[in-house]
Amino acid sequence: MSLLLDATEFYTIPPHSKRSPTSCIRGRQQRTSWGGDLLGRWVGKRQGRRYFGARLPYVGNAPSCAAIGWTWPKMGSMLFAAVFIALHFATGGLANPDAKRLYDDLLSNYNRLIRPVGNNSDRLTVKMGLRLSQLIDVNLKNQIMTTNVWVEQEWNDYKLKWNPDDYGGVDTLHVPSEHIWLPDIVADGNYEVTIMTKAILHHTGKVVWKPPAIYKSFCEIDVEYFPFDEQTCFMKFGSWTYDGYMVDLRHLKQTPDSDNIEVGIDLQDYYISVEWDIMRVPAVRNEKFYSCCEEPYLDIVFNLTLRRKTLFYTVNLIIPCVGISFLSVLVFYLPSDSGEKISLCISILLSLTVFFLLLAEIIPPTSLTVPLLGKYLLFTMMLITGYT
Known part of the structure; x- marks a missing residue:
């Protein structure tokens, strides 16, 4: 057959x-x-x-x-x-066998809950930095700044060293960050890591981890010169459980003889905001002692100095207010017994009241200071009332 x-x-x-x-x-x-x-x-x-x-x-x-x-x-x-x-199927099981063997050798008996130091008295140096990606929002009423940042962290783990010659020349390895020890660096505010990215292991023991995060920080808003104002916001990071003798927190660009960093935030990947200009981004490392403990506690404070872009407010708020105020000059050219004089004054008062309410919606409800624009509107309203 x-x-x-x-x-x-x-x-x-x-x-x-x-x-x-x-x-x-x-x-x-x-x-x-x-x-x-x-x-x-x-x-x-x-x-x-x-x-x-x-x-x-x-x-x-x-x-x-x-x-x-x-x-x-x-x-x-x-x-x-x-x-x-x-x-x-023939090549899948043999793909990168050296990296697989290295991963098994490094993490088979690895305990991610223990601080990676040879002796318990040794100090582990953790370097961190910020890379600003986007300035999402500056809420004036709630005095909160929301940013999208990359939190860059580097440290040395002596248990994650290897000789590249023993593993086919593999000198770096990407592993899930949940499988290794991570420093408990937290922010003084609402700090949320959006993606648990992989950590990069180097054969020297250096570990690099750069997770993206959404960070909400406090801003002490000063509206005296609104809309020609500058605001300074703070982002504070520090270890939650380790003191300065266990984890030495330092900035990536910090020099040994200074705790101040002139450019503390990386702006290479920053998306320009349509409302704010970033003027200065310094950082400072602080070492504080508290009455409860003998050990120092370290933190790094990143400062953002923002200047408002005034074109929008100039066109939509300042120019209309000034133009309406100039209409009050016409009151002197109208006869005192004319009804149009009172109608013009009332119309100007109503228009200024609308702009004053609009200004009150924008600025935070604070009693510390009154913006110059608000003072101008109040003075003009009182002047028009006196003319009437």
Whole structure:
């Protein structure tokens, strides 16, 4: 019997290549003729299609179909799929075996809950920095600044060292940050890590972790010169449980002889805000002692000095207010017994009142100071009232 591969047709083919054609009975099948010897290959033609088959021992003229046939296009597609799947599974298990062996050797007995120092009295130096990505919002009423930052942290873990020559030249390894020890650096405010990114391990033991975070910090808003004002916001970071003798917190750009960093925040990837300009971004490292403890506690404070862009407020607030105020000059040119004089004064008062309410909606409800623009509106309203 010959084996003929086809997705839809099955045939029983006797080995008598010189004899008359035989039939394959499957429902209403038509006769098919074949040629070739017992051990050779054959090509059958039926209704203009080409088939490929191989000879099998003949078992008789069974009425059922015992041969399977495939057309050449279908045969090529299936062969391609089979080769692709075989190569995928053959290479998948062998992909980067040196990195897999290194990962198993480093983290098989690793305890991520223990501070990575040789002796308990050793101090672990953790360097951190901020990379500002976006200034999301500065809420004047609630005095809160919301930013999108990358918190860059670096430290050395002596348990994560290796010789690259022993692992096929692998000198760096990316591992999930949940599998290694992480410093408990927290912010004095609402600080939320959006994605637990992978940490980068270097063969020297250096660990680099840069998770993105949404940070909400406090701003002491001063609106005296609104809208020509500058605001200073603070972002404070420090260890939650470790004192200064256990974790030495330092800035990435800090020099040994100074705790002040002139440019403390990286602005290379900063998206320019449409409302604020960043003027200065210094940072300072503080070491504080508390009455409860003998150990120092370290923190790093990042300062952002923001200056408001005044074009929007100048066009939509200041110029209309000044223009309406100049209308009060027309009051002197109207007769005292004219009714239009009172109507003009009342219209000016109502317009200034609207702008004053608009200003009150923008600035925070503080009693410490009154903005100069508010003082101007109050003075103009009192002056118009006196004219009336």
